[in-house]
Amino acid sequence: NAGVTQTPKFQVLKTGQSMTLQCAQDMNHNSMYWYRQDPGMGLRLIYYSASEGTTDKGEVPNGYNVSRLNKREFSLRLESAAPSQTSVYFCAGRGPRGRNTEAFFGQGTRLTVV
Amino acid sequence: GQQLNQSPQSMFIQEGEDVSMNCTSSSIFNTWLWYKQDPGEGPVLLIALYKAGELTSNGRLTAQFGITRKDSFLNISASIPSDVGIYFCAGPSGGSNYKLTFGKGTLLTVNP
Numbered sequence: 001n002a003g004v005t006q007t008p009k010f011q012v013l014k015t016g017q018s019m020t021l022q023c024a025q026d027m028n029h030n031s032m033y034w035y036r037q038d039p040g041m042g043l044r045l046i047y048y049s050a051s052e053g054t055t056d057k058g059e060v061p062n063g064y065n066v067s068r069l070n071k072r073e074f075s076l077r078l079e080s081a082a083p084s085q086t087s088v089y090f091c092a093g094r095g096p097r098g099r100n101t102e103a104f105f106g107q108g109t110r111l112t113v114v
Numbered sequence: 115g116q117q118l119n120q121s122p123q124s125m126f127i128q129e130g131e132d133v134s135m136n137c138t139s140s141s142i143f144n145t146w147l148w149y150k151q152d153p154g155e156g157p158v159l160l161i162a163l164y165k166a167g168e169l170t171s172n173g174r175l176t177a178q179f180g181i182t183r184k185d186s187f188l189n190i191s192a193s194i195p196s197d198v199g200i201y202f203c204a205g206p207s208g209g210s211n212y213k214l215t216f217g218k219g220t221l222l223t224v225n226p
Contacts, residue, residue: 004156031212040123042202042218043157050212058213090156094214102147103204103214105156 002026006091006106013081013113021076021089021109029093032074033103034058034066036087043090049074081113118203118217126223133190135220137203144211146186147204148177151219157202161188193224 004025013019023032030051035043035058045058049068063085065077078085088110092103119138127133137146145164149157161172163179163186170177176189190197200219207215 033214035216040218042120043204043216045213045215048213050210056210056213059215092156092214094212102159102162105158108154108156 004029004091004093004104004106006089006109008109009107010110011112013078013111015082015113017081018077018079019081020078021091021111023074023076023091023106024072025091025093025104026072027093027104028071028095029104030071030095031093032068033092033094034064034074034076035090035092036060036085037090037108038087046076046089081111083113085111086113087111118205118207118215120201120203120217120220122220123218124221124223126225127193129193129195129224129226131193133193133197133222134187135189135201135222136185136187137217138185139205140184141207142183143186143205143207144183145205146177146179147214148175148186148188149202149204149216151200151202153199157200157216160201190222193222195224195226198222198224 007022033048034046047066049055052071091106094103148160151157161177168179174191178187202219204216
């Protein structure tokens with residue numbers, strides 16, 4: 001099992017460009033998450049999907065959209081990238097039982113917006 | 115939104131020393147999770163706590179679920195250089211078991 005796989009690992013965008021960060025898991029997770037990590041800010045929840053077909057906003061959803069394409073895949077889209085979105089983005093999966101089970105993280109996507 | 119407050123923000127210790135860090139919330143948590151993040155990697159779960167008062171160990175790590183359900187503690191005994199990293203507390207927040215919220219982390223540096 002590969003676990004939680006994020007692509008790309010690194011990306012540089014110009015302000016105003018759009019892109020989609022991909023996340024796929026093969027651990028049969030019901031719930032999936034997107035976090036961003038900035039120095040001194042910890043992990044902040046952008047969006048999450050409790051189960052296939054549902055998505056909900058986290059703490060910092062502005063400027064992002066998500067799609068739970070199927071049970072395995074949860075993508076994060078930046079429609080018009082801004083320098084403030086320079087960050088490390090982590091995808092995570094949780095479940096299948098959902099309740100109180102640990103979240104497994106991908107390796108991260110390091111995004112720079114210039 | 116619901117916040118998890120971790121302290122200290124950073125620690126510099128000598129190899130062999132014991133370490134304590136804690137996490138507090140203004141709201142009750144039903145689960146406390148402690149994660150470690152190595153440089154360039156995603157966080158990895160160390161210990162999960164599910165009941166108030168619970169004390170759980172994982173090797174040299176011990177974590178406790180506070181009786182008030184608003185705090186948790188993580189202790190590391192006899193630290194070694196590979197303990198270096200960022201330690202996060204986390205838990206389901208906002209009345210949802212699915213909304214997993216993290217604290218800002220404690221950065222641990224261990225001097226050999």
